[in-house]
Amino acid sequence: MMSFISYFINGLSLGSVYAIIALGYTMVYGIAKMLNFAHGDVIMIGGYVVFTVVSTMGLPPLAGILLAVIICTVLGVTIEKVAYRPLRMASPLAVLITAIGVSYLLQNIALLVFGSNPKSFTSVVTIPALKLAGGRLTISGETLVTIVSCIVIMVVLTTFIKKTKAGQAMLAVSEDKGAAQLMGINVDGTIALTFAIGSALAAIAGTLLCSAYPTLTPYTGSMPGIKAFVAAVFGGIGSIPGAFIGGLLLGVIENLSKAYISSQLSDAIVFAVLIIVLLVKPTGILGKKINEKV
Numbered sequence: 001m002m003s004f005i006s007y008f009i010n011g012l013s014l015g016s017v018y019a020i021i022a023l024g025y026t027m028v029y030g031i032a033k034m035l036n037f038a039h040g041d042v043i044m045i046g047g048y049v050v051f052t053v054v055s056t057m058g059l060p061p062l063a064g065i066l067l068a069v070i071i072c073t074v075l076g077v078t079i080e081k082v083a084y085r086p087l088r089m090a091s092p093l094a095v096l097i098t099a100i101g102v103s104y105l106l107q108n109i110a111l112l113v114f115g116s117n118p119k120s121f122t123s124v125v126t127i128p129a130l131k132l133a134g135g136r137l138t139i140s141g142e143t144l145v146t147i148v149s150c151i152v153i154m155v156v157l158t159t160f161i162k163k164t165k166a167g168q169a170m171l172a173v174s175e176d177k178g179a180a181q182l183m184g185i186n187v188d189g190t191i192a193l194t195f196a197i198g199s200a201l202a203a204i205a206g207t208l209l210c211s212a213y214p215t216l217t218p219y220t221g222s223m224p225g226i227k228a229f230v231a232a233v234f235g236g237i238g239s240i241p242g243a244f245i246g247g248l249l250l251g252v253i254e255n256l257s258k259a260y261i262s263s264q265l266s267d268a269i270v271f272a273v274l275i276i277v278l279l280v281k282p283t284g285i286l287g288k289k290i291n292e293k294v
Contacts, residue, residue: 021043021225031170035099040103040223051121054124068207072206121211122214123142126141154240169186238287
């Protein structure tokens, strides 16, 4: 029983990372109606920034996280401006191919700058592990910080969208770009802001991911990126609570299938669950049915 709880809690921790990444996908999709497949590589860049600042320069972890957030935010806005903005009116396929191109570009830049050898990442979490049930259940500091960060980010983001002018502008742009523009909303600025928030979250997710699983390579972000995309679809793409629920469910499913079925098959099981969910409910758990305007 204790081992089940332990697997479950670690699953929640992994799911929290997926949820934070999935928020980036969901926001960008909900507002710009495009899939930013380079999102996973922004995570990896964030991880490398923290690694460089903490392990190579010897600065405190907080400085590393702040710098990673700043660099990833700038990177996200730049990618949007250079690669995606000129394609605003292009076909979705062109945007998708560009996104995959940007993803490979970032991976190869990281390969050139940092080399292909895995770096061992020092955890940024200094909180001691929590021992429960007389020491039979140990919850690591990383797990606690990850789950709490995820909940805090969720609450802050929801409040931001509901209560601020920029958040309302995001909702308006996601409903109807043309009408939003006529109402005097700066559509380009709003989309850039969405990319900025998504990329800042990616930096945080990268730090938490590498703290829990301490190897860092130029390809670190690609699998979590794909899984977070699965989580976003699973919860209903474009829905923020959906990304949260999808991420947590996916992390738990993955960890429990690793523990009880097979560690080799866990990825396959995750994707199988996605297929089943999409067959039963194509919009995902919390997705809304979209009526096409003819």
